[in-house]
Amino acid sequence: MTLEWRNASKAYGKKRAVNDFSLEVPKGELLVLVGPSGCGKTTSLRMINRLVDPSSGKILVDGRDVSEIPVTELRRHIGYVIQQVGLFPHMNVAENIGAVPRLLKWNKVKIQARVRELLDLVGLPADDYSEAWPAHLSGGEAQRVGVARALAADPPILLMDEPFGAVDPLTREVLQREFLRIRSTLKKTVVFVTHDLDEAIRLGDCIAVMNGGRLVAAAAPGELLLNANPFIRDFTGEDRALRRLARLSVGDTIGQTTPIAPGGYGDSGTPTGLIRTDATLKEALSLMLEAGESSLNAVSPSGRHMGKLTMENLLENAAGIGVS
Amino acid sequence: MRLIERERIDVVPLTAVLLASVSFFGPFAALKENRVVDGQIIRGFELLGGGLGAGVLILGALTLVVALSGGGGKTRNLVYSFAGVACLWITAVLLVRAGALLGQAGEAPRVSPAIGFWGLPGASYVLIDHSRRQAPRWRSLMLTVCALVPVCLIFSDGRGAAISVFQEWLERQDRFLDELIVHVRLFVFAILGATVFGLPLGIIASKNKRIERLVIAFVDVVQTIPSMALFGLLMAPLAALSRAFPLLRSLGLRGIGAAPALIALTLYALLPIARNAIVGIASVPLPALEAGRGMGMSRRQLFWRIKWPLALPYILTGLKTASVQAVGNAAVAALIGAGGLGIMIFQGLGQAAPDLILLGVLPLILMAVLVNRGWELVIRRAVSPGLLGEVL
Ligand SMILES: Nc1ncnc2c1ncn2[C@@H]1O[C@H](COP(=O)(O)OP(=O)(O)O)[C@@H](O)[C@H]1O
Numbered sequence: 001m002t003l004e005w006r007n008a009s010k011a012y013g014k015k016r017a018v019n020d021f022s023l024e025v026p027k028g029e030l031l032v033l034v035g036p037s038g039c040g041k042t043t044s045l046r047m048i049n050r051l052v053d054p055s056s057g058k059i060l061v062d063g064r065d066v067s068e069i070p071v072t073e074l075r076r077h078i079g080y081v082i083q084q085v086g087l088f089p090h091m092n093v094a095e096n097i098g099a100v101p102r103l104l105k106w107n108k109v110k111i112q113a114r115v116r117e118l119l120d121l122v123g124l125p126a127d128d129y130s131e132a133w134p135a136h137l138s139g140g141e142a143q144r145v146g147v148a149r150a151l152a153a154d155p156p157i158l159l160m161d162e163p164f165g166a167v168d169p170l171t172r173e174v175l176q177r178e179f180l181r182i183r184s185t186l187k188k189t190v191v192f193v194t195h196d197l198d199e200a201i202r203l204g205d206c207i208a209v210m211n212g213g214r215l216v217a218a219a220a221p222g223e224l225l226l227n228a229n230p231f232i233r234d235f236t237g238e239d240r241a242l243r244r245l246a247r248l249s250v251g252d253t254i255g256q257t258t259p260i261a262p263g264g265y266g267d268s269g270t271p272t273g274l275i276r277t278d279a280t281l282k283e284a285l286s287l288m289l290e291a292g293e294s295s296l297n298a299v300s301p302s303g304r305h306m307g308k309l310t311m312e313n314l315l316e317n318a319a320g321i322g323v324s
Numbered sequence: 325m326r327l328i329e330r331e332r333i334d335v336v337p338l339t340a341v342l343l344a345s346v347s348f349f350g351p352f353a354a355l356k357e358n359r360v361v362d363g364q365i366i367r368g369f370e371l372l373g374g375g376l377g378a379g380v381l382i383l384g385a386l387t388l389v390v391a392l393s394g395g396g397g398k399t400r401n402l403v404y405s406f407a408g409v410a411c412l413w414i415t416a417v418l419l420v421r422a423g424a425l426l427g428q429a430g431e432a433p434r435v436s437p438a439i440g441f442w443g444l445p446g447a448s449y450v451l452i453d454h455s456r457r458q459a460p461r462w463r464s465l466m467l468t469v470c471a472l473v474p475v476c477l478i479f480s481d482g483r484g485a486a487i488s489v490f491q492e493w494l495e496r497q498d499r500f501l502d503e504l505i506v507h508v509r510l511f512v513f514a515i516l517g518a519t520v521f522g523l524p525l526g527i528i529a530s531k532n533k534r535i536e537r538l539v540i541a542f543v544d545v546v547q548t549i550p551s552m553a554l555f556g557l558l559m560a561p562l563a564a565l566s567r568a569f570p571l572l573r574s575l576g577l578r579g580i581g582a583a584p585a586l587i588a589l590t591l592y593a594l595l596p597i598a599r600n601a602i603v604g605i606a607s608v609p610l611p612a613l614e615a616g617r618g619m620g621m622s623r624r625q626l627f628w629r630i631k632w633p634l635a636l637p638y639i640l641t642g643l644k645t646a647s648v649q650a651v652g653n654a655a656v657a658a659l660i661g662a663g664g665l666g667i668m669i670f671q672g673l674g675q676a677a678p679d680l681i682l683l684g685v686l687p688l689i690l691m692a693v694l695v696n697r698g699w700e701l702v703i704r705r706a707v708s709p710g711l712l713g714e715v716l
């Protein structure tokens with residue numbers, strides 16, 4: 001389903017939490033809303049499932065104005081994950097996940113099967129977790145259950161408000177990786193709110209940067225890091241070139257720039273360092289600096305020589321030349 | 325300090341052992357010829373004699389050692405249960421022996437309880453309750469049976485007839501039963517009334533800060549009026565009402581009797597019920613509400629599926645507190661002619677007859693304990709196990 005904010009604004013008294021916000025999310029795409037605290041991300045997100053009604057403008061889901069859809073009906077078909085998770089403490093994990101299907105009056109057998117399927121999807125063994133109480137879950141486990149609960153009725157749209165904000169950095173990375181895996185199997189339109197730029201770059205198909213209730217820019221991660229807007233340059237920080245490199249893998253780059261030539265290495269001599277094709281360019285740069293070399297041998301995870309990665313490649317990519 | 329912590333001295337059973345020793349060596353009962361004379365004091369250890377007495381001492385010492393040393397949980401509990409049951413059996417044996425010592429002289433010879441008579445069952449209750457905490461259900465049931473059998477035996481074969489309270493009871497069996505029923509009825513209706521008014525009041529109050537302050541202020545003020553004063557305060561307006569409206573009078577509304585008692589008891593019970601409902605609903609975590617709303621629950625679904633079950637432990641605890649209080653407060657109702665167990669207590673006070681007072685007080689205590697237990701059972705049943713860890 002497509003999603004669209006059309007000149008949406010929200011005023012609380014005199015304060016404009018969201019100001020003339022317009023943006024479209026194509027079907028199946030993941031939009032990340034990012035920006036400093038208090039810039040209106042949550043408010044914009046909650047307009048979609050009508051937890052906030054816009055003061056002016058409108059929100060369209062598949063071209064339909066959400067204010068014309070019965071509110072409970074709308075919400076039952078939009079998954080919603082929040083930072084504090086909000087599991088129901090008096091229901092066990094299975095009951096929590098089955099909450100929306102119960103609202104939709106699915107039969108028991110179907111709910112039970114769905115719960116098992118979802119626990120499996122989020123990486124929690126159903127036999128160990130179905131009957132567990134929320135009070136006994138770790139932060140990471142609770143958030144997995146939160147995601148499973150949001151996905152329970154297979155909603156075409158998923159809203160996530162800083163879902164991984166409250167877990168430790170290590171768990172956050174695991175959850176991000178798993179979320180990417182889950183997303184690749186279920187093509188859903190997702191709006192993901194975060195204040196963490198790295199998370200935005202990692203997950204987003206498109207990143208919308210907000211400031212003071214307004215949309216500053218919306219672009220693919222690679223382009224965003226090249227944006228000349230002073231606020232965005234400031235927001236992305238002086239190490240934005242490194243962030244760009246961190247997004248790209250060695251494999252993608254040598255495929256793009258150097259034809260695989262199993263024979264010779266050209267004229268810059270034989271590099272001694274090795275880098276795996278699934279490493280990021282940022283890691284490659286670090287290796288080059290460490291070894292004092294300006295090129296590395298790229299090898300596939302199975303050990304095959306794939307080509308050569310040079311400092312020029314890195315410079316081009318960091319500057320955004322020849323990249324989408 | 326660290327040593328004590330590591331060894332984990334069991335303080336509760338230690339207290340029980342202390343209580344049991346004082347009871348055993350202190351006065352157990354007084355043998356009297358009638359209700360008012362002072363009588364002859366007898367002590368527990370005098371009654372038991374050589375063999376049994378030694379056994380009791382050994383058991384006491386064993387319990388003491390176990391409580392002081394950090395042994396395994398299971399053996400400890402076994403010793404406590406055994407000592408607890410033994411305490412009750414000892415009381416029964418002492419009672420029978422004291423009854424046998426009693427002369428046939430006097431109009432109504434009796435064994436009048438002294439500290440030991442109360443202390444031993446008290447220690448028994450503490451020990452059994454303590455050991456029950458981790459015990460499986462069937463064992464706790466067996467313990468209760470083991471403890472209650474001697475009591476039943478004594479009373480069923482008539483050997484308990486010498487106990488003074490029992491004698492008072494024999495003298496007024498019918499009256500006692502009537503007052504007991506009146507008492508139960510008073511407190512049950514008061515709790516029903518307070519629930520019917522108090523719960524909705526609490527729920528409405530939790531929707532709005534202004535109403536909440538009003539409700540809290542009202543129930544707080546009611547609670548600060550002493551019960552006797554409240555009964556008095558209600559008498560005048562109710563008497564006036566019943567004089568003005570004969571219809572109300574024919575319905576039983578008068579300045580004295582059941583009506584003012586019921587109203588006062590209901591007002592008292594309002595505070596714990598309404599306040600706990602407010603606290604309970606305020607305790608519902610906001611993220612859970614947000615999640616519920618966000619997944620498309622209607623207001624009604626949000627209340628019955630989220631707020632109510634999450635507030636339930638608080639609400640039921642409020643009902644428990646209100647009920648236990650009402651059992652006691654209902655005794656005061658006798659003062660304005662509403663009847664109940666208070667009758668025995670106030671008559672006993674008037675006649676300086678402690679045995680008669682006990683006839684009112686003992687069932688009162690038993691009732692309070694039973695009501696408390698009953699609600700705890702309900703809480704365990706009705707509240708989701710996901711919440712029990714925090715509340716109980
Ligand atoms: N219910 C509300 N009442 C008043 N002000 C609000 C309310 N919700 C949000 N705001 C204000 O709107 C602004 C944007 O809030 P929010 O969307 O939550 O920001 P973000 O999620 O980006 O941190 C903030 O300044 C916040 O104080």
Ligand SMILES: [Mg+2]
Pocket residue numbers: 041042043
């Ligand atoms: Mg926010």
